[in-house]
Amino acid sequence: MMRRLRRFLQLTGEAADARALTDGEWAELSEGLGEALKSAGAAPRIAPRPHPAAWLAASWMGSAPIMAIGRTIWWPGARPSFAGSPDMAILQHELQHLLDYAEGALSIGRYLMFPSNWRYGYRLSADTQWRRLGAEQRASVAEDLWRSERAADDERARLLRKLTPWARPRA
Numbered sequence: 001m002m003r004r005l006r007r008f009l010q011l012t013g014e015a016a017d018a019r020a021l022t023d024g025e026w027a028e029l030s031e032g033l034g035e036a037l038k039s040a041g042a043a044p045r046i047a048p049r050p051h052p053a054a055w056l057a058a059s060w061m062g063s064a065p066i067m068a069i070g071r072t073i074w075w076p077g078a079r080p081s082f083a084g085s086p087d088m089a090i091l092q093h094e095l096q097h098l099l100d101y102a103e104g105a106l107s108i109g110r111y112l113m114f115p116s117n118w119r120y121g122y123r124l125s126a127d128t129q130w131r132r133l134g135a136e137q138r139a140s141v142a143e144d145l146w147r148s149e150r151a152a153d154d155e156r157a158r159l160l161r162k163l164t165p166w167a168r169p170r171a
Helices: 002-010 023-028 033-039 054-061 088-103 108-113 135-150 154-163
Strands: 045-047 067-069 072-074
Touching: 023 088, 033 088, 067 088, 072 088, 088 135, 135 154
Parallel strands: 045 072
Antiparallel strands: 067 072
16 A cells, blocks of 8 residues: 555656547637646646546545546546537546646645645635635636536626636637
8 A cells, every 4th residue: 555655646647648638629628728728838638547546536436536637637438539528527627627737736745735625615706716715626616617608607607707817708
């Protein structure tokens, strides 16, 4: 077990079998996210298998979760493209994590050390502040923005865009 933990802490999030985002995936992101990723120097990759340390999370979750570390999204059974799929919302969630890594707002250690990063739920109001949200909450906002835009929930999408630093009005 210590060897696995040591290996987990040494990983940078790279995977030889990872693929880049497809043109369709880039095109379906909420306005501003692709630009923010590129500006931060993020080069998102998707590995179609679990992260080597997924066994740890699987021990209490029941299965290997999707994990975003460094610049790689470790997605067991990932499709060749998520474009045109409702899974684009999850992809956008994971891309927010990669953006946080690229901007220096997140690291493996910071994620693990601060339980506020583990909470997904958030309260959306005009007073909600991005800087007060944990890593999973920020990613959930990004995911909810994608869903709201496609559900034509204009008021919720407006609030989410106002909250999210990279978000732009839809063209």
